């Protein structure tokens with residue numbers, strides 16, 4: 001059974017390019033992981049879990065959440081259980097997946113705050129990373145991470161002036177590497193606020209890049 005966790009971060013529910021490419025990825029993933037019917041009563045199922053961070057925003061971590069993150073299990077109170085319940089749920093969802101798909105726009109040269117709120121909930125010592133007093137280690141069980149990024153302008157991936165303004169891709173690449181992901185692949189669509197012909201050509205290229213992920 002294959003298990004995909006999909007996280008959508010664009011504040012636009014309709015007309016979002018990153019979400020549209022996410023839909024394309026999802027269909028390709030389903031094609032690559034066909035459900036095999038062996039017995040009528042026992043159908044092995046592939047699972048897709050979706051988190052829409054715009055439709056159902058994740059709460060920001062609070063003082064009590066941080067207290068919970070750094071309290072050993074035997075010191076937990078009902079208040080700390082409540083304060084870390086969202087983090088527990090999101091981490092369980094993440095650790096159950098074998099592929100993680102994130103679709104996100106570039107907002108103000110960085111990631112949407114909705115995605116940062118999710119990251120602050122899942123980035124947790126003893127759960128997704130470890131620290132032994134000297135070294136950090138990754139505890140992420142999902143090994144395959146695919147991140148689809150939509151950019152308004154162009155040039156963020158080239159060695160020109162805009163590359164240094166890309167605080168989205170390098171940040172996410174470091175973050176998931178830190179947590180132990182073995183494979184982190186990016187699908188990028190730049191110039192999404194450009195004219196229709198450019199947008200369509202870029203989306204066609206991005207869809208071909210997605211096809212290539214499944215061609216190997």
Ligand SMILES: Cc1cc2nc3c(=O)[nH]c(=O)nc-3n(C[C@H](O)[C@H](O)[C@H](O)COP(=O)(O)O)c2cc1C
Nearest residue numbers: 010016017018105106107108109150151152153192
């Ligand atoms: C609040 C906001 C901030 C944005 N900031 C940037 C930016 O810093 N640089 C850029 O190139 N495009 C920026 N854009 C444009 C988006 O990255 C672009 O429209 C992208 O396609 C949005 O993703 P979506 O189509 O999935 O909604 C911004 C858009 C919004 C709504």
